[in-house]
Amino acid sequence: MNWGSILQFLGTDAPTQGLIWTIFALGVFISYRILNVADLSVESLFPFSAIMSLLFVNNGMNPILAILFAIIIGGIIGLVNGALHIYLKINPLLSGIIIMVALYSPNVILSKGNLVLDSSKLTIFTGLNTLINNYTFSKLLILGIIVILIIFLMYWFFGTELGLSLRASGKNENMARAQGINTNSRYLMGMAFSAMFIALSGALYGQMTKHIAADAGKGSIVIGLTIVFLGEVLLGHRSFKLSLFSVVLGGIIFWLIIDIIIQIPGFNTNYLNLLKGIFITIVVVIPEIKKLITNNKKPKTTTVEEK
Amino acid sequence: MIKIEHLCKEFKSSNPTLPINKVLKDVNLTINDGDFITLIGSNGSGKSTLQNVISGAYKPTSGNIFFDGLDVTNLKEFKRAKYIGRVFQDPNVGTIGDISIQENLALAFKRGEKRNLSWALKDEYNEIYNKNLAPLNLGLENRLNEKISSLSGGQRQSITLLMAILKKPKLLLLDEHTAALDPKTSKKIMGLTQTLVEENHLTTLMITHNMRDALKYGNRLIMLSTGRVIADISAEEKAKLTIDDLYDRFDAAEKENNFSSDLID
Numbered sequence: 001m002n003w004g005s006i007l008q009f010l011g012t013d014a015p016t017q018g019l020i021w022t023i024f025a026l027g028v029f030i031s032y033r034i035l036n037v038a039d040l041s042v043e044s045l046f047p048f049s050a051i052m053s054l055l056f057v058n059n060g061m062n063p064i065l066a067i068l069f070a071i072i073i074g075g076i077i078g079l080v081n082g083a084l085h086i087y088l089k090i091n092p093l094l095s096g097i098i099i100m101v102a103l104y105s106p107n108v109i110l111s112k113g114n115l116v117l118d119s120s121k122l123t124i125f126t127g128l129n130t131l132i133n134n135y136t137f138s139k140l141l142i143l144g145i146i147v148i149l150i151i152f153l154m155y156w157f158f159g160t161e162l163g164l165s166l167r168a169s170g171k172n173e174n175m176a177r178a179q180g181i182n183t184n185s186r187y188l189m190g191m192a193f194s195a196m197f198i199a200l201s202g203a204l205y206g207q208m209t210k211h212i213a214a215d216a217g218k219g220s221i222v223i224g225l226t227i228v229f230l231g232e233v234l235l236g237h238r239s240f241k242l243s244l245f246s247v248v249l250g251g252i253i254f255w256l257i258i259d260i261i262i263q264i265p266g267f268n269t270n271y272l273n274l275l276k277g278i279f280i281t282i283v284v285v286i287p288e289i290k291k292l293i294t295n296n297k298k299p300k301t302t303t304v305e306e307k
Numbered sequence: 308m309i310k311i312e313h314l315c316k317e318f319k320s321s322n323p324t325l326p327i328n329k330v331l332k333d334v335n336l337t338i339n340d341g342d343f344i345t346l347i348g349s350n351g352s353g354k355s356t357l358q359n360v361i362s363g364a365y366k367p368t369s370g371n372i373f374f375d376g377l378d379v380t381n382l383k384e385f386k387r388a389k390y391i392g393r394v395f396q397d398p399n400v401g402t403i404g405d406i407s408i409q410e411n412l413a414l415a416f417k418r419g420e421k422r423n424l425s426w427a428l429k430d431e432y433n434e435i436y437n438k439n440l441a442p443l444n445l446g447l448e449n450r451l452n453e454k455i456s457s458l459s460g461g462q463r464q465s466i467t468l469l470m471a472i473l474k475k476p477k478l479l480l481l482d483e484h485t486a487a488l489d490p491k492t493s494k495k496i497m498g499l500t501q502t503l504v505e506e507n508h509l510t511t512l513m514i515t516h517n518m519r520d521a522l523k524y525g526n527r528l529i530m531l532s533t534g535r536v537i538a539d540i541s542a543e544e545k546a547k548l549t550i551d552d553l554y555d556r557f558d559a560a561e562k563e564n565n566f567s568s569d570l571i572d
Binding site: 157 | 383386413418419420470
């Protein structure tokens with residue numbers, strides 16, 4: 001690859017999409033990998049946050065403040081999701097589905113099907129563009145900085161006593177409680193953090209595309225999980241630090257692959273979700289196949305040792 | 308001193324036509340500071356339930372538990388953890404496999420303390436961990452970065468034991484903590500347990516299925532049968548007992564139980 005083609009790639013939608021979905025996948029990473037919950041609420045929370053951020057901007061709010069408010073609202077929805085499990089003893093998978101379904105209504109009502117940004121209003125991206133006058137670069141710069149900040153924030157938080165206790169609660173509740181950790185409060189905290197990341201990615205997505213459909217989150221959980229799994233296939237999960245980077249790598253590689261597929265001449269984009277489904281299956285199965293191969297090898301080596 | 312008064316624990320069956328399962332029936336027990344109690348009883352006698360009620364994992368149906376005069380009966384498990392170190396039968400329960408030795412020990416090091424936003428892993432803590440690991444003879448000093456899952460069951464259980472006492476607990480609860488290990492490793496861990504308990508003057512309540520261990524270790528032996536304490540044997544008396552004596556006591560108690568339940572029916 002020469003510099004020309006790299007620049008050409010950076011000019012397409014793929015890197016910005018990749019970065020937004022990386023933020024989304026980091027949220028999924030918290031719920032799925034740290035708390036062990038497949039949280040389906042993200043399917044509705046993603047467009048909901050995009051709608052929030054566009055509505056705020058349309059009503060005259062500063063686009064950065066609009067994103068911050070969307071994050072706060074997302075965090076509250078995450079807390080409600082967690083509370084359904086902790087206080088009402090609803091299965092975590094079901095509580096996610098409840099939030100997902102419940103958010104359909106505000107999504108349709110508030111967006112009236114498809115919400116469009118007022119052409120007179122600035123977004124966080126066009127705002128920066130007025131300063132540096134390069135829209136593609138503005139988008140990449142803002143998203144790149146946000147992803148780097150998030151990685152630092154997560155690296156720091158999950159390395160603290162509090163963050164470690166949150167990870168422990170997700171991995172082994174009995175052990176965590178025996179060590180004096182309030183596993184209920186950690187679960188609520190984790191669900192709120194996860195939802196805040198989803199909300200951030202949704203709010204950014206809305207401002208980047210400048211319009212949002214009520215059903216824009218369909219299949220988003222699959223994208224999030226695929227990115228998490230793809231990163232793990234590429235880098236393995238040797239340490240927590242590495243798994244954060246693997247999500248970022250997974251996000252970028254995933255959108256690179258999607259980008260290549262879309263650019264195939266004559267490709268019908270309606271097949272994209274089917275392809276994503278096949279892709280995630282392959283990515284999930286690879287580690288299992290690896291395990292099978294190593295397990296088949298093991299007995300042979302022990303018999304050799306015994307001789 | 309830990310005082311247990313009129314402790315009862317019932318489990319309701321999900322099927323309402325089945326009778327309520329009374330696992331603990333009016334258990335009264337005083338654990339003195341420095342006691343090393345071995346707790347024996349057949350399956351379903353309530354040994355594990357008793358430990359789970361003491362630790363706060365289960366809420367008692369009635370009765371009270373006092374730690375040094377403080378009523379902890381309604382104190383949540385994670386709050387009570389301040390006073391209690393636990394080792395479970397399954398090494399996978401007491402530790403987290405896919406994080407490092409260091410991180411597991413860091414979790415135990417802050418047991419009962421508020422966890423804040425300072426770094427969980429610090430070099431100065433590592434010195435403390437290494438100092439505590441050295442007498443265990445596991446060869447794990449300076450290997451703190453390795454994942455727990457790479458360790459053997461025995462090593463893992465030794466780490467759990469260390470985690471339970473890294474912050475000195477008021478009471479150490481051991482629930483058949485060597486039962487999942489091979490005989491040789493099991494013996495080694497029992498020896499280690501005794502050394503650590505003696506050196507740190509720990510008050511200990513150890514469940515065991517091994518009658519020999521029950522007689523060999525500790526200064527007191529308590530026998531449970533169908534949710535009642537049927538024998539509380541002192542060190543002097545224990546020294547004279549044989550394994551057969553223990554079995555005889557069990558048989559006698561069970562006959563008595565059957566007799567009394569016959570009377571009630």
